[in-house]
Amino acid sequence: MWTEKYRPHSLTDIVDQKEIVNRLISFVKAQNVPHCIFAGPPGTGKTTAALCLAHDLYGPRFRDYVMELNASDERGINVVRETVKTFARTKSIGEVSFKVLILDEADNMTGDAQQALRRTMERYTETARFILIANYSGKIIEPIQSRCAPFRFTYLPREHAVNWIKRITDNEGLTIKDDGLEAVLEIGGGDLRRVTNILQTAASIGKPIDEETVYSVVGRANPADVQEMLLTALSGDFVEARKKLRDMLLKYGLAGTDIIGQIHSETFRLSIPDKWKVKLADVIGEADFRLLQGSNEEIQLSALLAKLVEAGAEIKRGQ
Amino acid sequence: MFVPWTSKYKPKTLAEVVGNQEAKDKILKWVHEWDRKPPKKRALFIYGSPGIGKTVVAEVLANDLGMELVQSNASNYRTAEAVQKFAGTASHYSTLFGKKRLILFDELDGITGTADRGGLRVITDIVKTTGSPIILTANNAYDPRFSTLRDHCQLVEFKKLARTDVEALLKKICSQEGVEADADALRLVAERASGDLRSAVNDLQALAQGKKQLAYDDVSWLSTRDRKEAIFKVLSDIFYARNVWDARRAVDTADIDPDMLLEWIYENVPHQVKDPKELAATMEMLASADMYRGRIRATQNWTLMRYFIDFMTAGVAVSWNHRTSGWVPFRFPTRIMTMSHSRAQREVMTAIGLKIGKRCHMSSNQAAKDVIPYIRIIFQTNEAMKNGLARWFDFDEDMVNYLSTNK
Numbered sequence: 001m002w003t004e005k006y007r008p009h010s011l012t013d014i015v016d017q018k019e020i021v022n023r024l025i026s027f028v029k030a031q032n033v034p035h036c037i038f039a040g041p042p043g044t045g046k047t048t049a050a051l052c053l054a055h056d057l058y059g060p061r062f063r064d065y066v067m068e069l070n071a072s073d074e075r076g077i078n079v080v081r082e083t084v085k086t087f088a089r090t091k092s093i094g095e096v097s098f099k100v101l102i103l104d105e106a107d108n109m110t111g112d113a114q115q116a117l118r119r120t121m122e123r124y125t126e127t128a129r130f131i132l133i134a135n136y137s138g139k140i141i142e143p144i145q146s147r148c149a150p151f152r153f154t155y156l157p158r159e160h161a162v163n164w165i166k167r168i169t170d171n172e173g174l175t176i177k178d179d180g181l182e183a184v185l186e187i188g189g190g191d192l193r194r195v196t197n198i199l200q201t202a203a204s205i206g207k208p209i210d211e212e213t214v215y216s217v218v219g220r221a222n223p224a225d226v227q228e229m230l231l232t233a234l235s236g237d238f239v240e241a242r243k244k245l246r247d248m249l250l251k252y253g254l255a256g257t258d259i260i261g262q263i264h265s266e267t268f269r270l271s272i273p274d275k276w277k278v279k280l281a282d283v284i285g286e287a288d289f290r291l292l293q294g295s296n297e298e299i300q301l302s303a304l305l306a307k308l309v310e311a312g313a314e315i316k317r318g319q
Numbered sequence: 320m321f322v323p324w325t326s327k328y329k330p331k332t333l334a335e336v337v338g339n340q341e342a343k344d345k346i347l348k349w350v351h352e353w354d355r356k357p358p359k360k361r362a363l364f365i366y367g368s369p370g371i372g373k374t375v376v377a378e379v380l381a382n383d384l385g386m387e388l389v390q391s392n393a394s395n396y397r398t399a400e401a402v403q404k405f406a407g408t409a410s411h412y413s414t415l416f417g418k419k420r421l422i423l424f425d426e427l428d429g430i431t432g433t434a435d436r437g438g439l440r441v442i443t444d445i446v447k448t449t450g451s452p453i454i455l456t457a458n459n460a461y462d463p464r465f466s467t468l469r470d471h472c473q474l475v476e477f478k479k480l481a482r483t484d485v486e487a488l489l490k491k492i493c494s495q496e497g498v499e500a501d502a503d504a505l506r507l508v509a510e511r512a513s514g515d516l517r518s519a520v521n522d523l524q525a526l527a528q529g530k531k532q533l534a535y536d537d538v539s540w541l542s543t544r545d546r547k548e549a550i551f552k553v554l555s556d557i558f559y560a561r562n563v564w565d566a567r568r569a570v571d572t573a574d575i576d577p578d579m580l581l582e583w584i585y586e587n588v589p590h591q592v593k594d595p596k597e598l599a600a601t602m603e604m605l606a607s608a609d610m611y612r613g614r615i616r617a618t619q620n621w622t623l624m625r626y627f628i629d630f631m632t633a634g635v636a637v638s639w640n641h642r643t644s645g646w647v648p649f650r651f652p653t654r655i656m657t658m659s660h661s662r663a664q665r666e667v668m669t670a671i672g673l674k675i676g677k678r679c680h681m682s683s684n685q686a687a688k689d690v691i692p693y694i695r696i697i698f699q700t701n702e703a704m705k706n707g708l709a710r711w712f713d714f715d716e717d718m719v720n721y722l723s724t725n726k
Contacts, residue, residue, distance in 0.1 A: 001675075001678065001679060001690075001708065001711065001712075003679055003690075004678060004679055042689070047680045047681075051680065068680065070676060070680075070681065070682040071682075072682030072683070072684050072685065073673070073676065073682045073683055073684075104680065104681065104682070105681075105682050105685070108682070193689065194689070197689070197690060197693040198693070200693065200697070200704075201693040201696050201697055204696065204697040204700050204701035204704045205700055205701070206700075206701065217693075217696060220692075220696050221692035221693055221695075221696060236595065238589045238598060239589050239590075242589070246654065246657060250657055250658060250661040250665065251661055251664065252687070253665055253668045253669070253672075253684075253687040254687065254688055255684050255688065258688055287606070290606070290609075290610050290613065293610070293613050293614065293617065294613040294614075294616055294617050295606075295609050295610050295612070295613035296609045296612070296613070298654065299581075299585060299605055299606055299609040300606050300609060300610075302585075302602060303599075303602040303603050303605060303606035305602075306589075306595075306598050306599040306601075306602035306603070307599045307602075307603075309595045309598055309599060310595045310596050310598065310599035312595070313595035313596070314595075314596075
């Protein structure tokens, strides 16, 4: 996978997020790392920075000193109480006096687990340092935030993304046309993971990469179309819209919170009166909040679809 | 048109009635005694649990012997006066063309309260002197209310049907409906009915109608203890409740798991509630119910249960006007079936997601969203890349197949 093939190994290889990288390099020099939170949008190098930091601290055998956990897959309180604690309390045997625990997607941890984590962090600071990775640092509870050095990652500026693409295409011997490059940038934005995945998939087709290839790849990659579902609901066919929703959740395995994010951005692109967009944003926000509280994804989201059915009917009547 | 399979596959002759051979022989013997003169016991009291063919036996008997069936069931008033009117004359005169009559008092357990006062006494009187054979049915013949009546009747017990008998009938229905059914699936349906043939056939119809295949997964969710008829009644009581009390009470009348009930209501809302505004309001009620359910789960505080129930019953009832264009049948929660159908798919997907997550430093969830769609395209367009990636990710054959074939 090219995302892995081209992932930098050392902090010095990272071309972007200069300020952050420089601070991390100074940690390595001092052989001391505080607890950290890496926050920022996807594909901006948070995980990479954490792995590079570990690599530079411990050398190529860094795996012996580092534990990488993904909070979305192992988010329960028991993981913190058992796995994390066991790792944290055993002493490091190397030159560096502590081990590093990378907790990816930490914003998906339950509140209980975060509370448990806070104690563990405090108690075993001597032997373990935590790097929490999250899209939004706001989803991390305050007590943890206050124990961590915050690092805010931002989307890559355009010229860095261009360089990144050029580097890959040169190395893989690919031809990419100007309109193809533009398309990748347009869709991928500053999300390098997305950019790289689009590039690799477009390359798999085996032709010079142009605008058309890129858009067809992206179109095929998103069969579960949120916009179509919203339009179906607006047209009044609730049962069909609900079926589309169910397919996304069950067949394509998408998470409710991801779908709701897309619904939110699509809603503002719909051709409906602005008044309704704002009204719907309120409903979407409420559903989003309820999902975080552990409500059922399909029921909450289809209540949202029913609201769209109502909106569609009222708009048609010219209200 | 919706034809209940219980009617479609109802036996036409006594020979077609499943099981209870001994009881059937007894009945046939008794009815033939009437050929010469009325026997000492002029009524037959058939008793046994629901759905095992008590009523059907009376119907096919009349049919087999060319008799006219005159019947009264629990839906009729059965006061002394009403019973007298219904059966008093019928029991003493044959029909206009000399056709013999068979009188059926069905569901005697249903004779209760002041509205039916005196009914049983009159039935007993008629039984003593009737000139036409009478069949009575009830679930429990030994109810003290029937003690006098019982003395004048010949008792015949109908036993619950053996699972194998039920299973055999289900199999026959499936083959006539063109449904290819797994033996496991039919066994589960039969087992769950615990001797009640009618409910087994009802369940089968709900699960299999219009389908080509019926797999175990399609029926496994039945193993919850909910009874379908009970659920339909509860649904109707909730959707069409006249006030919030009735709606709430509907839940207490049946032994239904609240989570399952929510699925039923959720499935049926758009089929019952058509007006967009009302639909949105009703769905909002369900969403609120679900929210409380989430809170119960999070806090383990079960006193919140009452709000969960409030919103899904009373909330639904008051959110719409109960206007319908004709009777809309209730539907089975398809979500549960879809979930079990796609479970295998989701399991492969999660397994793929975990493999990707391990190599690409992300959660299985994120992999499903951000990586699998691209890998799928690669697997379907570029053989060399596919093989390389499959090796690198260490996908097994199932996973490769899944990624290569699914849309």
